[in-house]
Amino acid sequence: MVTASALGFPRIGAKRELKRLVEGYWSGKTDTAELLDGVHQLRIRHWRLQADKGLDTVPVGDASLYDHVLDTSVLFGVVPVRYQSLQPGLEAYFAMARGLQRPATESAPAIDVPAMEMKKWFDTNYHYIVPEFEQNQAFQLADEPKILAELAEARALGLQARPVLLGPVSYLLLGKPARGVSAASFDRFALLPALLVAYVELLDRLTAAGATWVQIDEPALVLDLSDAARAAYPIAYRQLAAAGQSKLRLLLTTYFGSVGNNLDLLTQLPIHGVHVDLARAPEQLDAVLNALGADQHLSLGLINGRNIWKANLAHALTLARKAVAKLGTDRVIVSSSSSLLHVPHSTAGETAMDAEIRDWLAFATEKLDELAVLAKALNNGEDAVRDALDDNARVAQARAASSRTHNPETQRRLQTVQPSMFKRQTAFESRRAQQQARLKLPRFATTTVGSFPQTREVRQARAKLRKGEWTQDEYAVFIRAEIERTVRFQERIGLDVLVHGESERNDMVEFFGESLQGYVFSQGGWVSSYGTRCVKPPIIYGDIVRPKPMTLDETVYAQSLTSLPMKGMLTGPITCLQWSFVRDDQPRRDTAFQLALAIRDEVSDLEAAGIPVIQIDEPAIREGLPLRRADWDAYLAWAVDAFLLSSTGVSDATQIHTHMCYSDFNDIFSAIKRMDADVITIENSRSDLKLLSAFEQHSYTNWIGPGIYDIHSPRVPSVEEMKERLSAILQFLPNDLVWVNPDCGLKTRGWPEVEAALTNLVAVARALREKA
Numbered sequence: 001m002v003t004a005s006a007l008g009f010p011r012i013g014a015k016r017e018l019k020r021l022v023e024g025y026w027s028g029k030t031d032t033a034e035l036l037d038g039v040h041q042l043r044i045r046h047w048r049l050q051a052d053k054g055l056d057t058v059p060v061g062d063a064s065l066y067d068h069v070l071d072t073s074v075l076f077g078v079v080p081v082r083y084q085s086l087q088p089g090l091e092a093y094f095a096m097a098r099g100l101q102r103p104a105t106e107s108a109p110a111i112d113v114p115a116m117e118m119k120k121w122f123d124t125n126y127h128y129i130v131p132e133f134e135q136n137q138a139f140q141l142a143d144e145p146k147i148l149a150e151l152a153e154a155r156a157l158g159l160q161a162r163p164v165l166l167g168p169v170s171y172l173l174l175g176k177p178a179r180g181v182s183a184a185s186f187d188r189f190a191l192l193p194a195l196l197v198a199y200v201e202l203l204d205r206l207t208a209a210g211a212t213w214v215q216i217d218e219p220a221l222v223l224d225l226s227d228a229a230r231a232a233y234p235i236a237y238r239q240l241a242a243a244g245q246s247k248l249r250l251l252l253t254t255y256f257g258s259v260g261n262n263l264d265l266l267t268q269l270p271i272h273g274v275h276v277d278l279a280r281a282p283e284q285l286d287a288v289l290n291a292l293g294a295d296q297h298l299s300l301g302l303i304n305g306r307n308i309w310k311a312n313l314a315h316a317l318t319l320a321r322k323a324v325a326k327l328g329t330d331r332v333i334v335s336s337s338s339s340l341l342h343v344p345h346s347t348a349g350e351t352a353m354d355a356e357i358r359d360w361l362a363f364a365t366e367k368l369d370e371l372a373v374l375a376k377a378l379n380n381g382e383d384a385v386r387d388a389l390d391d392n393a394r395v396a397q398a399r400a401a402s403s404r405t406h407n408p409e410t411q412r413r414l415q416t417v418q419p420s421m422f423k424r425q426t427a428f429e430s431r432r433a434q435q436q437a438r439l440k441l442p443r444f445a446t447t448t449v450g451s452f453p454q455t456r457e458v459r460q461a462r463a464k465l466r467k468g469e470w471t472q473d474e475y476a477v478f479i480r481a482e483i484e485r486t487v488r489f490q491e492r493i494g495l496d497v498l499v500h501g502e503s504e505r506n507d508m509v510e511f512f513g514e515s516l517q518g519y520v521f522s523q524g525g526w527v528s529s530y531g532t533r534c535v536k537p538p539i540i541y542g543d544i545v546r547p548k549p550m551t552l553d554e555t556v557y558a559q560s561l562t563s564l565p566m567k568g569m570l571t572g573p574i575t576c577l578q579w580s581f582v583r584d585d586q587p588r589r590d591t592a593f594q595l596a597l598a599i600r601d602e603v604s605d606l607e608a609a610g611i612p613v614i615q616i617d618e619p620a621i622r623e624g625l626p627l628r629r630a631d632w633d634a635y636l637a638w639a640v641d642a643f644l645l646s647s648t649g650v651s652d653a654t655q656i657h658t659h660m661c662y663s664d665f666n667d668i669f670s671a672i673k674r675m676d677a678d679v680i681t682i683e684n685s686r687s688d689l690k691l692l693s694a695f696e697q698h699s700y701t702n703w704i705g706p707g708i709y710d711i712h713s714p715r716v717p718s719v720e721e722m723k724e725r726l727s728a729i730l731q732f733l734p735n736d737l738v739w740v741n742p743d744c745g746l747k748t749r750g751w752p753e754v755e756a757a758l759t760n761l762v763a764v765a766r767a768l769r770e771k772a
């Protein structure tokens, strides 16, 4: 019999119950018992849901109070020294996750420990807590592993439960050397033998507790692996296979891409089953089928765990039948491509959404239905699920034919894009002269990255508009007042290039999505970003159309208030793409180009209205990089083209800025160069100067504003501190190319600290001008 299961389920809950419970605990409103009981109920609800939908096996251990990688660290006793004096259990756990500050009491000294580092989980927007390893890191299985207790709970409910573990090799690869351990001498795979002892002990205990299959996630198998990493796999899995008196069966799961050249490695491993991602990489099925050992099971990742569209079930069945023909039904599992953690809980609550579009969507709960239908079709024949299959085909057809997805004018424009639209009219040198003549900026020109503090009043104003307590006009009056205050503030501080402050924007992507056709918004489509923090990505369902200017009114109003140059602020096409759920019926490139054309029009309108400087933010360009290096160039080629398409429709005298943050720029340097922005402002105040040496090495010739004020912290940097920072920077960059600015937008900060910090920032620039 073909069985169905998901690799993991969204942990946050239909109504973000996890958020309420955990944040309630942090604020002291919820006690430990309530918290633990609450998450216990939530777990059970999610398992029951999967079983009720007809799935044969439920994952156990995928849920977490904060993060499953942190859970793995705690499971094996990988707790950095600075948390070891805290109470083990929840106190240490949440301190690792988010830091802990507590004033001294009579009996205890003050505690002030920062959080551990957080990083993006592969190419998702989920962030995990980075494990920290000592040179001789010890591993010690927790006395009461949470996964054992959860296995017992699931089994007590009569469910077929499959514990989920992060595999040892991926776990080691995700970590970093602890503070004080030199990266050069650190060999993570030297830790493998000790780590395996702990894994074996855990697998033994899971077997004793009744587990028959364990899911071991090794997503690193879809990456380019070093020789050391490849060598670690056979060592690790030979040892794990012997656990549980060899009775336990291991399902090794890979996801987020093709196993590619790691397939040979995979087939050497003594495991009982393999899971591959057939949503991202359906083409790997044949090779995997051929490589599989005689008794090995294959879990088919058919239902996409990374997007929100209904699957094409006919297509999925074709792939599944191929597997069944080769392996027989008993060795085939139908599954989600990855954990469903990366999609929202259910479309059931989306009552406000356009019904036609809602019919195209499948969130996690609906994806469970799809899995059940696939298994039934394979086991009992398609007639057993005829209605569901017909309905699925009808939806696919309706979507493909809908006038909502296709806009002839957008299509026509896409066809007429010319190579000349990817280039400015002249080279930077000549643009620079023309822009200088127009703007007459001093050396070390000062500016900000765009947003100013989003105070409570600003958020309340937006809420009033949303609830209908305010008319659009009342809201506009409020926003104008905010703009005026922001302009006057910048004049008073003495900045050179001003911004309007972005007070009318909830979020830098959502704001533009709301003004464009082709976007739809969910009410409850929350997806975990980190810990209890969720994001609600907008959904791009159709061709992009800009019905009218999106930022013109506010920007022109802001410019009318001052004789200083006003900078128009736009979000770039790649960032819009990257931070949305994207349609799957055309290449990402095409969607990016459509967005780029809409932004190009906005840029033209701003220029025509006399705005001399326009910034197009691309903070997400780096995170769009594919997981495999071989795919980087193709991505960067169209990503940079999209930026160019959005930004080059202006005359030489109009100055184009871009902004990037959270980036390791070294990887994408030639791409940054090709973007050819007149000015690039970057996040740099936290990262070291290595970043800047890249600009020097690659002889970057356009203007650069390396952030000298870290806006992620409430600290106000002193004049001295920023001066030092800037003089260090000037060792790498020519004086006449440097701008002076914060490292990102100021929207999360308060006015007093922004005033103090920007006053210092301007003082630094002025002092430099006098000196130079």
Ligand code: MET
Binding pocket: 449, 450, 451, 502, 508, 569, 617, 619, 659, 661, 744, 745, 746, 747
């Ligand atoms: C994450 S980058 C943010 C850029 C945006 N213009 C802002 O200042 O908020």
Ligand SMILES: [Zn+2]
Binding pocket: 449, 619, 659, 660, 661, 683, 743, 744, 745
């Ligand atoms: Zn930024």
